[in-house]
Amino acid sequence: MNVMSSLLIIGFVWPEPNSSAAGGRMMQLISLFQEQDYKITFASPAQDSDFMVDLSQYEVEKVAIALNNSSFDEFIRELQPTVVLFDRFMMEEQFGWRVAENCPDALRILDTEDLHCLRLARQKAFKKKREFQISDLLTEEVAKREIASILRCDLSLMISEYEMELLTNVFKIDKSLLYYLPLLLESNALPDLEKLSSFEERKDFVFIGNFYHEPNWNAVQYLKEKIWPLIKKQMPEAVLNIYGAYPSQKVLQLNNVKEGFLIHGRAEKAQEVVQKARMVLAPLRFGAGIKGKLLEAMECGTPSVTTSIGAESMLGNFPWNGFVEDNPEFFAEKAVQLYQEKEIWLQAQKNGVAIMNQRYLRKLFEDDFAKQIAFLLSNIKQHRLNNFMGELLQHHTMKSTKYMSKWIEEKNK
Structure with missing residues (x-):
């Protein structure tokens, strides 16, 4: 592995491993990439919190970024990361098109945490006092956004096998776009x-x-x-x-x-x-x-x-x-x-x-995960050609989200 490989994580929030499993999960991902000699930058538009981890103690550079602001374009052009990891689909929606435009060769990975559309569809069914049906997912607004985000990325990390089955069977997502990586234990x-x-x-x-x-x-x-x-x-x-x-x-x-x-x-x-x-x-x-x-x-x-x-x-x-x-x-x-x-x-x-x-033991997953990342990096062009729907969505999103974001940026001036 080239020592100069770098990872940019775009975080929904700053990691709080003592507040939630999601915070612990993020620290595990950081550690997996560091083991592969990646230099890591963690960027987020979130406010600092009292319980966030001190990233400098883990040799991770912390950078505050702004939503709907072209300052991010300059930042990522200079950084030129090998891999970009989006923490939840909302971050891919906001920054994915900017990453694709400014660093087209960077591998784009989505860490789903959990399938938001499944959680929300179940919650809505529960509140309506009825059983959740798989068909609820197809009418769930968030599903349209989340699935589009999964398709636009080169790989999505899944912590639940049940959710992987839903994605392949209900939404017909190709297995090559999904990778099972649960919470890990030493x-x-x-x-x-x-x-x-x-x-x-x-x-x-x-x-x-x-x-x-x-x-x-x-x-x-x-x-x-x-x-x-x-x-x-x-x-x-x-x-x-x-x-x-x-x-x-x-x-x-x-x-x-x-x-x-x-x-x-x-x-x-x-x-x-x-x-x-x-x-x-x-x-x-x-x-x-x-x-x-x-x-x-x-x-x-x-x-x-x-x-x-x-x-x-x-x-x-x-x-x-x-x-x-x-x-x-x-x-x-x-x-x-x-x-x-x-x-x-x-x-x-x-x-x-x-x-x-x-x-759940880390040793069951870490070598295979490193191989998967290396394989995708060396086969990225073919991998994207095989994912035409993702490329199509990337094309249209770039047009719509890009101009929406530029409009917001102008408005904010």
Whole structure:
């Protein structure tokens, strides 16, 4: 690999690995490229945040960029990156045409995080109190934007096999444009179950999740209204500790000491909180991607009860790290059983380690990912010729988005 290879990441936000799985995911991608000797620049139009990571500590250059501003063109012309990574499709929409115009030879990669159109279509179906249908995706406004973005890029990184199937079967996206790269764990992240707190040493239930994320807020409401009262009926002494970054006033108002329903806000050290708990509850009713909170539970040797949306694409053919239940009565029943029965709890813990071992270890993916990037860089012309729909969309987007953006820029003057 030429030492001078460079990567430009265009971030939707500055990475906050302690606030969300998305922040952790971004740091993993940075590390994968650094291993291939890439010099990395991270650019974003986002405001700085109190909890963002100090990129300079990771030898990543931080650059603030502006939306709808030709200053970006000068910046990228000078940088001439080998690879450009868009963090979510909205960044590709804003900057993709500028990258294509000023650095036509740069490999363009989209990190989808999760399929936004799937999450939104499920959320809308849920709010309308009806079952989600696959056909909902075809009428979802965001799908038209997101799929166009996937087609315009040379490669899209997917964290969920289920979403890859949707893209190939429903939207007829060619497999050569998609690459499966889930959340990754270092080998030393696998827990030594002997050294972790024992069943007896742990207590209480825990829920953890960033409250900016609508599925998390909805899950906490569901716990409060439906599931927690059922658990309390069987276990009057039970306590549920709820942690999450960015809790709003409506989240904080749910705190009720008498009910053992405790809202704590941001966890200083999420892993410590999860390791002390006997169990994680994650009754997610809509969403997409794979769930960082459930992978973290496995890392902490903490069994979980979740829904089929929560466990989607996470377990492969392995038994879950606890139970998967969609019915609230069964969910509560399994939560109580897992909390009280040591043998079942210990088996759930082992199941979690097996899932991590077979599906999430970084060493299972890193070499193949490096080969994939190298292959695309050396075959970029042919790869794009094979993706005519992408080239067609690039052509039209360049015309429409380009002039819209220039109009906004003039207006802003």
